[in-house]
Amino acid sequence: MGTLLAFKRKNIQPKDKTIGHRISFYTDAEIEITLLSLNMFGSDTQRYTIKTLKELDPLYIKSCLCSLKSSDVISSAVKKSINIIIDNMEEIKDANI
Numbered sequence: 001m002g003t004l005l006a007f008k009r010k011n012i013q014p015k016d017k018t019i020g021h022r023i024s025f026y027t028d029a030e031i032e033i034t035l036l037s038l039n040m041f042g043s044d045t046q047r048y049t050i051k052t053l054k055e056l057d058p059l060y061i062k063s064c065l066c067s068l069k070s071s072d073v074i075s076s077a078v079k080k081s082i083n084i085i086i087d088n089m090e091e092i093k094d095a096n097i
Helices: 028-041 058-070 076-087
Strands: 017-022 090-094
Touching: 017 058, 028 058, 028 076, 058 076
Parallel strands: none
Antiparallel strands: 017 090
16 A cells, blocks of 8 residues: 655635725825826816815726826926825725635
8 A cells, every 4th residue: 555645724714805996195285296197198078176186986097197107207306206196105905805
């Protein structure tokens, strides 16, 4: 008869599922930069304000911020502010799954 091989079972922890994203704004300048990016690179039919900012998808906001950052219309200080806004973006995870 042959020899038996022993296998060790790994306990794999399930990863948390991402259920959304959140952007936090800490200064008025960050809000103004975000509104500028939305009005320049967002939908042509809608003008964005602070009131409509709360209803938008954070990934859509991030794509508009990235478009503004890659353009030549802004200064390096504004590009740094855009990086701060994007870095402060968080994933919301559901630990119950």
